[in-house]
Amino acid sequence: MDFDAFYRDTSRRLLRYAYGLTGDPGEAQDLVQEAYARAWQRWRRLADYEEPEAWLRLVVNRLATDRWRRLGVRRSRVLERPGPVDPPSEDVVLLVTAMRTLPAAHRRALALHYLLDRSVAEIAVETGASTGTVKSWLSRGRAGLAAALGLAGDVKEGADRAR
Amino acid sequence: MPADLDDLFDALGRNADALPLAGATDARRRGRQRTWTQAGVAAAAAVVLVVTGIGVALRDPHPRASRPASTPSASTPAGIPVVGTVKLGTDRLATALTAQDGRRAYTTWVSQDDNTQWVLGADLATGAEAWPARRIDDKDRVIEQILVVPSAVLVVTLTHSGALPERALYAFDPAGGAPLWQDYVPAGDSVVFTDQMLVRSSRSEGLVEGLDWRTGAQRWRILLEDDRPARTIGMRVAADEERIDRAGPRPDLTDGRVVVVTVAGQVQVREAGTGQLTLTTSVPVGSGNTMVAYGGRLFSHDEADDNGGPHHIRATDLTAGGASAVIGTVADRFLDMDGCGPNRICVVSARKPNFTGTVLTAFDAAERKMLWASASQYGGTRIASARGRTTLSAPEGGDEMFDADGTRIFTATLTNGWLDAGTLIIVAPDGTGRWARWSIADRKLTPLGPPPNEQLGFCASTSTLLACPGQSGLRIWRVR
Known part of the structure; x- marks a missing residue:
């Protein structure tokens, strides 16, 4: 499975999930990018998983409950947000x-x-x-x-x- | 306002769908930047200058690793000749481990200043920096191990940066420190380090694979989906024991065989370099975590005996035929076992009623009999062996060494560990706190001098040189 195609097919769903967990658009965007960055690092194995999308949700879930990281995300979010949000x-x-x-x-x-x-x-x-x-x-x-x-x-x- | 949760969540979903999202390219870039960051130590050193006067805090990251060197109160720095010191950029080490390949020492450490992890190479002969510190940029990890094979230095951490606990493997070029590759494996997988290949087996994926040390690429792969691999064990041989050093038994093995044990108890002996199957046999299911492959045999204890003993110690021949037999028993609670000489296995068990006292028992697998048993003076639980002599170390301190016939030939409350297969490096028993060399064969004690007045991390050694990370840097001493 190609990483780009996987990203294209799943990233919107993951963003929904992250938004639902965090209720914060900027944090959700960052969590999703972070999860895919980690997925890319492990892509050789992850591509063979039956449910790589579930793996991503687990990462998002864990990151969303990681208070330290959330504080870090909040600190850097202003610069990292990819575009204007309605x-x-x-x-x-x-x-x-x-x-x-x-x-x-x-x-x-x-x-x-x-x-x-x-x-x-x-x-x-x-x-x-x-x-x-x-x-x-x-x-x-x-x-x-x-x-x-x-x-x-x-x-x-x-x-x-x-x- | 709609009072239907479906409507509320639909609105939330539409809002999420409208959020801008960077593309896959950005995710790849982020992942790539995440791992490898080369940075000079100088920048970190500038920060550290204002953080002085606070001792290092060293944790034992690996229960089987040897303990940090002791720090008696002697403050005279003179005595043991220092070959050289390589600055680490901080004097506040959270964890520091070292490995050596005879030519260089490699140390990896976590800085307390900013929780960053680094790895560095130093020339053993000159004590000079061989390659500069490289930062390993990963989140949520605990440093576990550093090892060196001819074509790679491997740093292993336990990380929680994925969905589940994983081991992160970072490989560097021993020559120049350039990052070679990185990989993540689930924490429950077996990873065996052999000179030929890095072998991994995964129960969840139903496979065994061999990874190239230089590239991390998969060179062979065996699918075992019907009867999945429970664990894979490296075959330790006498030549590996000869390479024992201050860091303990070497995790990288020279023998070309790995032993795959499946969930159903099938035992497969495979060539580490090719994955080729050379022998198949079976063992009773269970007892997996304590299985030992040593000198051409697989040693196990029958798991059915776990509650109260006696524990049957089983030896399975992996050189021809695969014959399996119980070679003896130990009472009460089984703790651990390891090879301790030709045809021998040493088992440490805890005694009733409170299980604080331990016993070391040696068995001869060829003769299928118990050779000797000796109660530990310190409640030792960790076994290390070379040339038929076995040390038993206690978690709270205290080491003893047993000769091949079971005679206790050395005891100490403060020992630094093995210098090489024939020598221990110890704190001299004269009460001065000085370091000394103790020759195992002739039991000759050679004073070395006062140790540094600083707490040290986990050292590595050759027969003549000792390399230890500490507050002042990675320091190399000439000890012979």
């Missing part, structure tokens, strides 16, 4: 603010489920957790979002997507 809508601001209140595992499950359309079973495989645990993460994540959004009674759980 301001997010009010809904997005509220959602990412609410996401930041959640535990990392809940955030990860929600991002995989809602942004990458992964099923409960697929999330279980990727995270190494049981399907019951994943369902619990999603359920508690939704409840956490509802509480943070102040819409506890109104937020639909999106059960139609929970396969």
